[in-house]
Amino acid sequence: xxxxxAYIVRRLLIAIPMLLGVTVLIFSIMHLIPGDPLDYxxxxxxxxxxxxxxxxxxxxxxxxxxxxYLRYMGGLLRGDWGESIRTKVPVLTELSTRYVNTLQLxxxxxxxxxxxxxxxxxxxxxxxxxxxxxxxMIGALFGVSIPxxxxxxxxxxxxxxxxxxLPASGNDSVxxxxxxxxxxxxxxxxxxARLTRSSMLEVLRQDYVRTARAKGLRxxxxxxxxxxKNAIIPVITMVGIQFGYLxxxxxxIEMVFAWxxxxxxxxxxxxxxDIPVIQGCALSFTLIFILISLTxxxxxAYLNPQIRYE
Amino acid sequence: MQNVREKMFIDKRxxxxxxxxxxxxxxxxxxxxxxxxxxxxTRPAEGVTTVTTTIPGATxxxxTTVTTTxxxxxxxxxxxxxxxxxxxxxxTLDPHKTGLIPAWEVFLxxxxxxxxxxxxxxxxxxxxxxxxxxxxxLTYTWYLRKGVKFHCGYSFDASVVKYTMERHKNPETASPxxxxxxxxxxxxxxxxxxxxxxxxxxxxRFFMTLLNEAYTAPVCPACIEKYGNDxxxxxxCGTGPFKFxxxxxxxxxxxxxxxxxxxxxxxxxxxxxxxxxxxxxxxIPESSTRISELLTGGVDMIAVGGIPPYEFxxxxxxxxxxxxxxxxxxxxxxxxxxxxKPPFDDEKVRLAVAHTVDREVIVESVLYGLWTPAYSPIxxxxxxxxxxxxxxxxxxxxxxxxxxxxxxxxxKKEADGWRYKDGEILxxxxxxxxxxxxxxxxxxxxxxxLKDMGMKLNIQELxxxxxxxxxxxxDYNLHVWIYGxxxxxxxxxxxxxxxxxxxxxxxxxxxxxxxxxxxxxxTLDTAKATEYFYKAQEIIVNKAYWVPIAYPPxxxxxxxxxxxFELVPVRNNFMYMNTYIEEAxxx
Numbered sequence: 001x002x003x004x005x006a007y008i009v010r011r012l013l014i015a016i017p018m019l020l021g022v023t024v025l026i027f028s029i030m031h032l033i034p035g036d037p038l039d040y041x042x043x044x045x046x047x048x049x050x051x052x053x054x055x056x057x058x059x060x061x062x063x064x065x066x067x068x069y070l071r072y073m074g075g076l077l078r079g080d081w082g083e084s085i086r087t088k089v090p091v092l093t094e095l096s097t098r099y100v101n102t103l104q105l106x107x108x109x110x111x112x113x114x115x116x117x118x119x120x121x122x123x124x125x126x127x128x129x130x131x132x133x134x135x136x137m138i139g140a141l142f143g144v145s146i147p148x149x150x151x152x153x154x155x156x157x158x159x160x161x162x163x164x165x166l167p168a169s170g171n172d173s174v175x176x177x178x179x180x181x182x183x184x185x186x187x188x189x190x191x192x193a194r195l196t197r198s199s200m201l202e203v204l205r206q207d208y209v210r211t212a213r214a215k216g217l218r219x220x221x222x223x224x225x226x227x228x229k230n231a232i233i234p235v236i237t238m239v240g241i242q243f244g245y246l247x248x249x250x251x252x253i254e255m256v257f258a259w260x261x262x263x264x265x266x267x268x269x270x271x272x273x274d275i276p277v278i279q280g281c282a283l284s285f286t287l288i289f290i291l292i293s294l295t296x297x298x299x300x301a302y303l304n305p306q307i308r309y310e
Numbered sequence: 311m312q313n314v315r316e317k318m319f320i321d322k323r324x325x326x327x328x329x330x331x332x333x334x335x336x337x338x339x340x341x342x343x344x345x346x347x348x349x350x351x352t353r354p355a356e357g358v359t360t361v362t363t364t365i366p367g368a369t370x371x372x373x374t375t376v377t378t379t380x381x382x383x384x385x386x387x388x389x390x391x392x393x394x395x396x397x398x399x400x401x402t403l404d405p406h407k408t409g410l411i412p413a414w415e416v417f418l419x420x421x422x423x424x425x426x427x428x429x430x431x432x433x434x435x436x437x438x439x440x441x442x443x444x445x446x447x448l449t450y451t452w453y454l455r456k457g458v459k460f461h462c463g464y465s466f467d468a469s470v471v472k473y474t475m476e477r478h479k480n481p482e483t484a485s486p487x488x489x490x491x492x493x494x495x496x497x498x499x500x501x502x503x504x505x506x507x508x509x510x511x512x513x514x515r516f517f518m519t520l521l522n523e524a525y526t527a528p529v530c531p532a533c534i535e536k537y538g539n540d541x542x543x544x545x546x547c548g549t550g551p552f553k554f555x556x557x558x559x560x561x562x563x564x565x566x567x568x569x570x571x572x573x574x575x576x577x578x579x580x581x582x583x584x585x586x587x588x589x590x591x592x593x594i595p596e597s598s599t600r601i602s603e604l605l606t607g608g609v610d611m612i613a614v615g616g617i618p619p620y621e622f623x624x625x626x627x628x629x630x631x632x633x634x635x636x637x638x639x640x641x642x643x644x645x646x647x648x649x650x651k652p653p654f655d656d657e658k659v660r661l662a663v664a665h666t667v668d669r670e671v672i673v674e675s676v677l678y679g680l681w682t683p684a685y686s687p688i689x690x691x692x693x694x695x696x697x698x699x700x701x702x703x704x705x706x707x708x709x710x711x712x713x714x715x716x717x718x719x720x721x722k723k724e725a726d727g728w729r730y731k732d733g734e735i736l737x738x739x740x741x742x743x744x745x746x747x748x749x750x751x752x753x754x755x756x757x758x759x760l761k762d763m764g765m766k767l768n769i770q771e772l773x774x775x776x777x778x779x780x781x782x783x784x785d786y787n788l789h790v791w792i793y794g795x796x797x798x799x800x801x802x803x804x805x806x807x808x809x810x811x812x813x814x815x816x817x818x819x820x821x822x823x824x825x826x827x828x829x830x831x832x833t834l835d836t837a838k839a840t841e842y843f844y845k846a847q848e849i850i851v852n853k854a855y856w857v858p859i860a861y862p863p864x865x866x867x868x869x870x871x872x873x874x875f876e877l878v879p880v881r882n883n884f885m886y887m888n889t890y891i892e893e894a895x896x897x
Contacts, residue, residue, distance in 0.1 A: 035775020045409035046803035046813050047489045055484045086401045089543060097559060134331040156602045168602040169594050258594040260560035273775055
């Protein structure tokens with residue numbers, strides 16, 4: 001087992017230059033884009049040139065770029081992620097109050113996609129070319145192709161405005177979770193269903209499956225115990241990556257449902273040129289992504305004894 | 311071999327089955343979709359019962375005397391909680407540190423301004439009982455109202471006024487609003503507990519008018535000292551009819567009634583605490599979601615500016631909705647030229663554009679007929695400085711004259727429809743930004759109107775900060791934008807030479823215009839000031855620095871279950887004093 005610990009350590013060490021690269025990238029991009037935080041803060045508010053200079057100085061915008069960057073990195077190494085230029089609240093506070101909300105959506109979305117997608121894919125594969133197979137794959141295609149934004153608005157019109165069953169936005173009651181989770185899970189379900197199906201099809205053709213059938217085992221055990229365990233491997237890998245995407249990709253859904261998550265924070269931060277917040281989001285996304293892909297790779301090794309990390 | 315053929319045969323049958331199923335599924339899906347559009351069941355409208363309420367103990371006094379009439383506040387009235395949808399979250403609730411509208415909407419509720427502007431923009435006393443101005447306009451003496459308390463119990467007096475104004479102007483605070491509101495103020499002197507003297511740098515007739523703004527309202531020194539950097543984040547304290555309760559970022563801002571409040575202005579229905587038990591601001595960024603929430607009763611009202619113009623038709627038709635539109639507004643949209651860059655360095659070319667712009671077409675086609683065509687850079691709300699006869703003095707739609715002017719300027723129309731001068735095509739550029747949809751639409755129509763005149767307009771779309779930067783850099787020839795304010799002295803920011811390039815995107819260097827605006831601002835004589843501003847309007851349109859396009863309306867909608875609310879042109883914190891929620895009428 002020592003091999004795997006060394007592997008984990010190596011992966012974590014590689015993470016450091018990755019994170020560094022992310023900070024440099026964000027910093028450069030935000031300074032290449034025209035504009036600065038004051039343009040957002042002063043929308044429609046005329047100030048004299050003197051006040052403008054004063055405000056720039058207070059925000060440290062007059063310092064040379066490398067000094068601004070080093071200041072930020074110095075703070076980061078001390079555990080200080082800076083404060084939001086827009087709200088003056090520490091970046092870590094802004095992130096921590098919102099991450100839970102986005103995480104909830106992402107987890108629900110993944111859960112829906114797995115709970116619906118995997119059974120759908122398995123049955124479609126087992127009953128290949130049947131009506132069920134074709135219908136479920138068409139459904140999966142729709143799920144992947146439908147724009148989340150549009151789907152979200154349609155759900156609101158149907159279930160809030162039309163039927164008065166669900167609240168249109170916010171997150172104060174359990175009912176508020178239903179539509180956002182469905183929207184997040186929509187694309188994932190389609191994707192997982194199609195992937196499970198094709199993976200199962202491949203596995204079901206394998207010799208050892210034929211052997212299991214020949215042994216006289218019941219079809220259900222063949223499918224679920226022997227075939228699925230192997231078919232699920234690529235699905236797990238992709239789901240891990242999907243989770244990472246979802247953390248950043250719930251932006252549209254958060255905007256439509258007024259969900260107080262990281263996606264919304266990032267959108268406003270980009271509008272406002274709020275670089276510390278953008279950096280905070282990017283760094284946390286990268287960290288989470290690294291951890292998730294590491295977890296997935298280890299799970300992969302566990303599931304498939306043929307894979308071993310040296 | 312036979313097995314393979316059999317297999318192929320079976321597979322082909324299965325394939326045909328599959329194709330047929332697919333086609334049937336698609337047709338069924340389309341039919342379901344089409345039917346669903348019409349067949350989604352809506353809840354039947356329930357009968358609305360009208361509840362008539364009398365507010366006990368209210369007296370309506372029309373006195374304009376100096377003595378403060380304090381009527382006994384009525385018993386706590388169960389008016390419900392008003393939920394207002396905003397499109398954006400405030401950045402901070404410290405009134406000295408922000409200029410953003412969502413924050414201002416909250417300030418209207420929790421702070422009291424020194425004076426109130428009524429619907430004719432006449433100054434009425436509020437936290438000031440009365441005031442005097444020295445003849446040279448350099449000293450104001452304020453007599454403050456007694457018995458006013460902050461939400462935390464601290465008393466309002468002269469020291470509070472001094473503290474507030476000094477903090478607002480302090481360079482350490484770096485306030486984005488101190489220049490426009492307190493730019494003319496030199497210092498504040500305490501005479502006694504309820505008397506303050508304000509010393510001005512120069513006379514400014516608009517100084518008192520602008521104190522209607524919640525940004526300048528008195529703040530609580532005790533709370534600021536106590537909360538430090540958390541003031542405006544976790545706690546805010548004012549003297550207004552509503553108290554701050556909590557702010558959950560990106561979610562809501564909760565306010566509750568200030569039960570000690572009994573110093574409302576004379577002309578509200580009553581002077582006691584508000585009828586509403588609280589106000590909650592909910593932040594909903596997507597406009598269709600905001601409207602869905604309004605239609606389902608999830609919110610009671612949408613903040614002004616939060617409803618796209620095309621949605622109003624649906625709201626007008628709904629019996630559950632009330633749509634409010636003010637008689638006149640304080641905003642104006644204009645087409646501004648970069649007068650340093652050819653071809654608009656030539657006044658003739660600018661005037662030609664002024665004669666080409668067809669405002670009626672613009673208003674009817676992309677502004678849903680809701681805006682009013684404009685001939686003056688000053689909006690009608692800026693009374694009495696707005697010239698109601700501005701149409702007579704401004705260049706009007708006159709295509710023949712436009713063509714004449716362009717020909718005179720040397721731009722001749724060629725066979726391809728465009729104009730050329732010395733072999734160069736008449737091509738100009740503009741910038742638009744996605745956040746300003748109305749301006750984008752206006753610019754698109756303009757492009758067509760200019761094309762008919764032989765001028766080619768290239769439109770570039772940028773994000774907001776990129777847009778501002780492009781305006782400052784001056785890399786374009788003209789742009790369409792909107793500005794809004796209560797007083798016309800704001801024009802100095804747009805036309806003063808020293809403001810190039812920050813707000814004077816037009817690069818106008820016109821000493822006569824500057825002097826006219828400054829003289830109008832400095833004189834305390836209203837008739838003279840009106841003359842000066844009439845003149846300023848004339849200069850701006852006749853030299854065609856700007857072509858005024860239209861005045862946007864102030865409109866919003868609220869549920870029919872919200873009673874006692876009226877949309878006034880100059881919003882102040884008494885908008886909500888007579889408002890209450892009729893629970894029975896909610897959907």
